[in-house]
Amino acid sequence: MDGAAGEAEWQALLAGTPAAAAAGPLTALFAPLLASPVAPDGCVVVGRLAQTLDGRIATRGGHSRWIGSEGDLRHTHRLRALCHAVVVGAATVAEDDPQLTTRLVPGPSPLRVVLDPSRRLGTDFRVFREGPPTLLVTAAEGPDRHGMAEVLRLGRDPSGGLDLAALLDALAARGARRIFVEGGGQTVSRFLAAGLLDRLHLTVAPMILGSGRPAFALPEVARVDQGLRLAWTVHDLAPDLLFDIALGRRRP
Helix, strand or coil, X not given: CCHHHHHHHHHHHHCCCHHHHXXXXXXXXXXXXHCCCCCCCCCEEEEEEEECCCCEEECCCCCCCCCCCHHHHHHHHHHHHHCCEEEEEXXXXXXXXXXXXXXXXXXCCCEEEXXXXXXXXXXXXXXXXXXXXXXXXXXXXXXXXXXXXXXXXXXXXXXXXXXXXXXXXXXXXXCXXXXXEEECHHHHHHHHHCCCCCEEEEEECCCCCCCCEECCCCCCXXXXXXXXXXXXXXXXXXXXXXEEEECCCCCC
């Protein structure tokens, strides 16, 4: 999905003219994210995880660099460039101190949205000190700024987490309608459990850890036929495989 042809196709996607890219592999993968939203909140929401063959996204200690290959990293940066906002949980910021920018590909960096319900993160992380605009989303009281970040206060859902449906409404009101939920596993799982993901991009790397953090944490089922069975298309990110899964806001 790279090379001169891939670069031309990518530029066409950024310009909003995917038809000019002759319907190549990047268009097939990303065009659903550029389609008009069908959900009442007016957003298209894509979740994203990279896992091993045995379903792990990190070691027990939280080390995850890098499960995916260079192609997987470039795919993540492309998702950032196509979306208006990138969402991560507080644990991802605490463990990885990410920049959440589009350093590896042409394209604009999105609004960075950090979910920290209890406002436990300090202001020394890079998303609060430098780079594109950042929004800290919390249920806790406190100042209206967190380092360079603006603070958005939301209520909690019945499980004690943030009200994610209210978050999507708030982002849509700001004009952020393509939302990339980058991680970690708990954050993506919360969006999935709430029925708020339109698509899921799941990379599987040819690696076995044998232990570590699972990709998903969802309500337990008693029978196999109660699981959420999905359809997908497969894209080559050699040596990894990327599964593009149309969820359509279905919930487990």
